[in-house]
Amino acid sequence: MVVKKEKAIRSRIYPKIYDPAYLLTHSNIQVFKYLLNILPKDKTLSVLDLGCGYKPFKYLLEEHGIVANYIGVDFSLENAEPDFIVDLNKENLPFEDESFDLIIISEVLEHIYKPFHVLDESIRVLKKGGLIYISTPFILGNHEIPYDYFRYTDYFYKRYFEENNLEILHIRKAGSILSAPFFIFNLFIAGLFKGSKIKFV
Secondary structure, three states: OHHHHHHHHHHHHOOOOOOOOHHHHHHHHHHHHHHHHHOOOOOOEEEEEEOOOOOHHHHHHHHOOOOEEEEEEEOOOOOOOOOEEOOOOOOOOOOOOOOEEEEEEEOOHHHOOOHHHHHHHHHHHEEEEEEEEEEOOOOOOOOOOOOOOOOOOHHHHHHHHHHOOOOOOOOOOOOOOOHHHHHHHHHHHHHHOOOOOOOOO
8 A cells, every 4th residue: 555655646747757647747747846936935825636546636735845735636535535525527526615725636636627717726725826737648648437527628728727817826737749659658658568677668
């Protein structure tokens, strides 16, 4: 269990080149570091991580000297250590309005059948002047089957947040034309040597 948790955290914040989603994850971390640079370090932040898993971003915040009251939400205890178990498709977040300085929604929104409910709830519990970090895949095969529903473009985010009077500070598309072949090749290697200690690209 400990090894699985450590691997899950490492692959999300310190991806290795042999990780199948290396390019995507590496790009996401670059955007998260942009976020780290604009977060205040002179106060304790209230942070909400939706679909938190093992809370990998908590470690990044701590490494950058950001003190956070960190709360994780997930739909079960499987492969996760949430503070609250919530079905984000239909249940409201159990927090008062304007409770959080930062909300993290990383690689989660594509697994939510009713994404507008989650986004609307996130805006409700976000403090004025607060920040939301979102990352979602685009060119990626079905995963976490059968809970994989959507792929989002930057136009979706621009329209949704503009209609809700929120400013978009930064959008970064992950990867390039080589990302998909690289991803597929790494999946092939991972499957070929599953259970083996051999790791290479």
